[in-house]
Amino acid sequence: MFSLASKLLFALTAVAVALAIGYGFDVDERAGVAIFVFVAVAAATAGVALGGAAVPDLAPEVPPDAPPPQWQATSLAPTPPGTGFTLLAAVAVTLLAAGAAVSWELAAGGAVLLTVATGGWLAGVWRLHPNWTPRVQSRVSMRLLVPVGLPLATVGLALLIAGSVSRILLTVSKNGAVMVAFVVASVIFGACAWVASRPRLASSALVALGAVAATSMIGAGIAGAVAGEREFHHEEGEEPIVVVAEEVAFDVSEITVTAGEPVVMEFENRDDVFHNVAVYAGEGPEAKPVFNGVGFAGEDERTYTFDAPPAGRYTFVCDFHVNMKGTFVSLPESAAKPPAGAAEEPHGE
Amino acid sequence: MSDAGRWTSGRRRLVLVAAAGMLLAACGDEELPQNTFDPQGPVSRQLDDLIKPVGIIAGVVFVLVMTLVIYSAVRFRRRSEDEAPVQVHGNAKAELAWTVAPAVVLAVVGVFTVGTVFEINEVPAGPDVLEVTVTGHQWWWEYEYPGAGVTTANEMHIPVGRKVAVKLLSDDVVHSFWPPKLAGKVDVIPNRVNNMVIEAEKPGIYYGQCAEFCGLSHANMKLRVVAQSQADFDAWLASNARPARLPDAELDPEAAAGAALFRARGCASCHTVKGYAAGTVGPDLTHLQQRETFAGSMFDLDEKNLRRWLRDPPAEKPGSLMPDLDLSEDDISSLIAYLDTLE
Numbered sequence: 193m194f195s196l197a198s199k200l201l202f203a204l205t206a207v208a209v210a211l212a213i214g215y216g217f218d219v220d221e222r223a224g225v226a227i228f229v230f231v232a233v234a235a236a237t238a239g240v241a242l243g244g245a246a247v248p249d250l251a252p253e254v255p256p257d258a259p260p261p262q263w264q265a266t267s268l269a270p271t272p273p274g275t276g277f278t279l280l281a282a283v284a285v286t287l288l289a290a291g292a293a294v295s296w297e298l299a300a301g302g303a304v305l306l307t308v309a310t311g312g313w314l315a316g317v318w319r320l321h322p323n324w325t326p327r328v329q330s331r332v333s334m335r336l337l338v339p340v341g342l343p344l345a346t347v348g349l350a351l352l353i354a355g356s357v358s359r360i361l362l363t364v365s366k367n368g369a370v371m372v373a374f375v376v377a378s379v380i381f382g383a384c385a386w387v388a389s390r391p392r393l394a395s396s397a398l399v400a401l402g403a404v405a406a407t408s409m410i411g412a413g414i415a416g417a418v419a420g421e422r423e424f425h426h427e428e429g430e431e432p433i434v435v436v437a438e439e440v441a442f443d444v445s446e447i448t449v450t451a452g453e454p455v456v457m458e459f460e461n462r463d464d465v466f467h468n469v470a471v472y473a474g475e476g477p478e479a480k481p482v483f484n485g486v487g488f489a490g491e492d493e494r495t496y497t498f499d500a501p502p503a504g505r506y507t508f509v510c511d512f513h514v515n516m517k518g519t520f521v522s523l524p525e526s527a528a529k530p531p532a533g534a535a536e537e538p539h540g541e
Numbered sequence: 542m543s544d545a546g547r548w549t550s551g552r553r554r555l556v557l558v559a560a561a562g563m564l565l566a567a568c569g570d571e572e573l574p575q576n577t578f579d580p581q582g583p584v585s586r587q588l589d590d591l592i593k594p595v596g597i598i599a600g601v602v603f604v605l606v607m608t609l610v611i612y613s614a615v616r617f618r619r620r621s622e623d624e625a626p627v628q629v630h631g632n633a634k635a636e637l638a639w640t641v642a643p644a645v646v647l648a649v650v651g652v653f654t655v656g657t658v659f660e661i662n663e664v665p666a667g668p669d670v671l672e673v674t675v676t677g678h679q680w681w682w683e684y685e686y687p688g689a690g691v692t693t694a695n696e697m698h699i700p701v702g703r704k705v706a707v708k709l710l711s712d713d714v715v716h717s718f719w720p721p722k723l724a725g726k727v728d729v730i731p732n733r734v735n736n737m738v739i740e741a742e743k744p745g746i747y748y749g750q751c752a753e754f755c756g757l758s759h760a761n762m763k764l765r766v767v768a769q770s771q772a773d774f775d776a777w778l779a780s781n782a783r784p785a786r787l788p789d790a791e792l793d794p795e796a797a798a799g800a801a802l803f804r805a806r807g808c809a810s811c812h813t814v815k816g817y818a819a820g821t822v823g824p825d826l827t828h829l830q831q832r833e834t835f836a837g838s839m840f841d842l843d844e845k846n847l848r849r850w851l852r853d854p855p856a857e858k859p860g861s862l863m864p865d866l867d868l869s870e871d872d873i874s875s876l877i878a879y880l881d882t883l884e
Contacts, residue, residue: 487810
């Protein structure tokens with residue numbers, strides 16, 4: 193019989209396989225499918241591994257009239273306990289190998305991890321040696337492990353897992369990222385719930401589960417890092433026009449835009465009175481407005497966006513100070529942008 | 542115990558009486574402008590046809606359950622210190638009944654609810670449908686009639702008997718558009734387009750307001766839907782598509798001075814007056830005088846209210862994004878004279 197842990201892991205395998213298939217059909221992207229397959233393989237492997245070492249949840253039933261068990265002499269030769277550092281060392285070696293192919297940062301991480309794993313492993317062996325006394329143990333633990341080792345290890349593992357997850361999320365598509373985040377959260381939640389529901393749990397099982405989780409996470413992270421980031425959509429717009437108002441004057445006397453294109457204007461007001469930038473066709477009260485930017489007192493800045501008017505010559509002013517003004521030129525779309533100051537276009541309205 | 546106890550029970554009775562009074566008052570007045578139970582259009586009628594039977598079913602269930610709870614509590618209470626109440630375990634018939642009955646009730650309610658939800662969420666299209674884009678701002682509503690070149694604020698005009706497909710946008714935070722006699726409420730969310738349908742059966746003014754807390758003046762973010770005959774609506778739309786006329790400096794010097802101030806004091810940097818100013822932050826004022834209210838339908842549009850408003854907007858409407866422009870009384874008079882020309 194398989195233990196509850198392996199059954200859960202097999203269920204996770206099924207879910208990951210289903211997700212891999214669904215994701216493959218829906219998104220058709222290799223990296224995401226690979227990650228789900230990776231999770232499935234890791235979960236299946238862990239399920240088999242834990243299943244072999246399964247301890248029945250219930251004690252075997254003994255009939256009330258059964259004879260008492262017989263006493264048997266046993267030899268007390270010490271058996272060396274298992275260690276999780278072998279798994280950690282395997283992860284470290286994987287990182288080193290992958291890092292050698294991909295990036296030196298990954299390799300450096302692997303080297304650090306390998307040092308930790310080797311140190312831990314050797315320390316474990318030291319514990320079996322006759323000169324490992326309770327006094328030595330408490331000194332090592334109080335001076336090295338508790339104040340330095342434990343916090344470092346926790347932070348390191350958290351960073352590693354966070355980094356791995358971030359690689360995964362950046363690799364897969366937007367929907368894929370949501371799915372991955374959901375699966376990771378469910379797995380963490382499920383595992384913690386399972387651990388909490390067992391009043392007594394062999395520490396080796398716990399270590400194995402944690403190691404499998406960390407390995408699959410980091411492995412998937414490496415796969416993600418290798419696959420690279422997905423393409424992000426970047427907003428591309430016109431170079432913003434920068435206008436500064438200082439001591440009741442604009443710093444530019446002419447603004448050139450292309451007719452029909454969106455205009456992005458970064459307006460900085462360095463005075464403590466209200467200023468704005470407004471564009472009119474013509475001058476005086478009869479002038480027709482093209483755009484009136486919102487007025488505000490400095491020092492502050494705002495970004496104005498509006499569509500450039502039809503080709504022609506316009507005026508830009510500060511609505512609050514009519515003497516602050518300049519020429520606003522809208523070039524026809526066909527005209528290539530000439531060097532600043534060379535704009536000579538037929539007059540508009 | 543006695544004094545404090547008596548005082549508490551007296552206060553409790555007072556609160557009860559007050560609550561009952563308020564409840565009865567809410568039932569009494571038939572002229573409540575935002576009465577949810579007074580549908581005046583097919584959409585709100587559809588909702589009403591759903592919510593009333595469901596309400597009755599819920600009421601019956603409530604009475605039944607409460608009666609059983611009270612009956613059981615009284616009938617099976619512990620009557621003395623010596624005897625324990627009868628201990629029972631399991632009753633297949635009762636358990637079956639109280640599992641199946643709610644399931645059936647919920648299934649019936651669910652069928653009608655889901656059907657109505659899908660019907661109401663359908664966005665109508667076609668030549669008979671009027672499209673209006675509603676944008677929520679802190680704290681006023683903007684209405685745009687695409688194709689007609691008309692933008693107005695707070696008072697939405699619609700023709701009677703025609704479906705109006707409303708597209709809901711927000712310029713800042715989450716609002717909720719809610720004209721209760723014409724439709725339910727639909728949230729207005731930044732960077733998202735929500736849809737709703739409204740339709741009025743007869744001409745009139747239908748009141749509503751923002752139904753999602755959106756900041757200081759949320760309570761002052763009211764709205765009106767003016768339903769009128771197709772002919773009246775067409776006339777309104779045509780007159781609102783015109784640009785504003787610039788006041789003549791000789792015939793009306795005060796209004797002309799106001800127009801100049803409208804630009805010089807920065808009004809133009811926020812408000813649009815078609816043909817004269819192209820601000821994009823505040824309500825379009827091109828045909829202000831065709832409206833009955835202003836500032837999120839908070840005030841009646843008259844000279845007295847405008848004067849108070851222009852002296853210090855945030856003092857009249859908490860949080861108003863229109864700043865105190867420090868206008869003199871003469872400036873205010875000129876500006877009001879100009880605003881009077883915006884017909």
